[in-house]
Amino acid sequence: MNSAPVIAAVDGSDHSLAALEWARGAALRHGTGLLIAHVLPDHAQLYAGRRAALHDASQPEKFADPVLDRITALLGGGPGLPPGIRYEALEGSVPEALRVAGAEARMLVMGSRGRGGFATLLLGSSSRAVAASAPCPVVVVPHAERRAEPADVADEPSAGRVVLGLHAAETPDDVLDFAFAEAAARGTTVQVVSAYTIPPSPTVLVDSPFAVIPPEGLADGGDAVPAEREMLRSQTERIAPLRTRYPDVPVEQAAVPGDPAGRLVSASRSAALVVVGRHHPRVRSLFMGSVANAVLQHAHGPVAVVPTLHDDA
Numbered sequence: 001m002n003s004a005p006v007i008a009a010v011d012g013s014d015h016s017l018a019a020l021e022w023a024r025g026a027a028l029r030h031g032t033g034l035l036i037a038h039v040l041p042d043h044a045q046l047y048a049g050r051r052a053a054l055h056d057a058s059q060p061e062k063f064a065d066p067v068l069d070r071i072t073a074l075l076g077g078g079p080g081l082p083p084g085i086r087y088e089a090l091e092g093s094v095p096e097a098l099r100v101a102g103a104e105a106r107m108l109v110m111g112s113r114g115r116g117g118f119a120t121l122l123l124g125s126s127s128r129a130v131a132a133s134a135p136c137p138v139v140v141v142p143h144a145e146r147r148a149e150p151a152d153v154a155d156e157p158s159a160g161r162v163v164l165g166l167h168a169a170e171t172p173d174d175v176l177d178f179a180f181a182e183a184a185a186r187g188t189t190v191q192v193v194s195a196y197t198i199p200p201s202p203t204v205l206v207d208s209p210f211a212v213i214p215p216e217g218l219a220d221g222g223d224a225v226p227a228e229r230e231m232l233r234s235q236t237e238r239i240a241p242l243r244t245r246y247p248d249v250p251v252e253q254a255a256v257p258g259d260p261a262g263r264l265v266s267a268s269r270s271a272a273l274v275v276v277g278r279h280h281p282r283v284r285s286l287f288m289g290s291v292a293n294a295v296l297q298h299a300h301g302p303v304a305v306v307p308t309l310h311d312d313a
Contacts, residue, residue: 269300
C-alpha cells in the first residue's frame with residue numbers, strides 16, 4: 001500500500017484544481033506517484049465511441065481534452081512535483097470510473113463540488129457517491145467559500161493537526177492507521193475526538209470548547225465526569241498499538257459531550273485534515289454513516305473518509 005499512488009480527480013473546475021494541489025502535497029509527503037484522473041464528459045466519450053465504430057481514419061484519433069491542457073499549464077513541470085506523475089482520461093460514469101481507478105490507490109482526492117454541480121450544494125453528487133463506495137480512502141477538499149480564513153483559526157486548539165473521529169468500540173483499525181500515517185507524514189499531532197451522551201443539564205453548554213487532555217492527564221482522581229473518564233480510558237486502550245507503531249506522533253485526546261459530527265465540523269475549521277470512518281465495519285453498503293455524511297456536508301477543511309480496507313479490521 002505504501003507504494004500506491006495518490007489519485008487526484010480533476011474536471012477542470014477550480015474545485016478540482018484545489019484538490020489537485022492537495023493531492024500533489026500528499027504525494028510528496030508520502031513519497032508516492034501522483035495520478036491525475038479526468039473522467040471524460042459524455043460528448044467526448046460519444047465521439048470516441050462513434051469514431052471506433054465507424055473506423056473513420058479521417059477524424060482525429062483523440063477528442064481534444066482542454067482539461068489536460070490546463071493541468072499541463074498549471075503544473076508546468078516545475079519543482080515540487082512528485083515522481084511518477086501521470087495523467088489519464090477515463091471513460092464511464094464519474095463514480096464508477098473513479099471507483100475502478102481507486103482500487104490500487106493510496107487515497108483518492110477530489111473537490112467537494114464538480115463543474116456540473118449546483119452552486120448551492122455543499123457536496124456534489126459525484127463526491128458523495130465516490131466517498132460512499134470507493135475501495136480506498138477518499139479525501140474531499142471543500143471549495144473556497146467553505147474554507148475557514150487563516151486569521152480566524154490561528155489560535156484554535158486543533159490548528160494544523162490531524163483530527164481523528166473515534167468511536168472506540170466501532171471505528172476500524174484502518175481509520176486509525178490512516179490518521180496516524182498522515183500525522184507522521186506531516187510531522188504533526190493526532191487529536192483524537194470521541195463524543196459521549198449525557199443527560200441535559202442547564203450547567204452544560206453544548207457549544208462550549210472541548211477540553212484537550214494529554215495522556216498523562218488520565219490518572220485516577222481526575223476531575224472528569226465518569227462518562228468522560230471512561231471515554232478517555234477507552235480511547236487510550238484503543239490507540240495504544242498506534243502509539244507504539246508511530247512513536248514520534250504526538251497524541252491529544254478529547255472526550256466531548258453531545259453530537260460527534262458537530263464537534264468534528266468545528267474542529268475542521270483549523271485542522272489540516274479530519275479523518276472519519278465510512279460506516280460500521282460490519283455494514284458493507286453504499287451508504288455512509290451519519291457522522292461521515294454530516295462532516296462531509298459541513299466541514300470547513302479537508303475530510304478523509306476511510307473504508308474498512310481489511311476483512312480482519
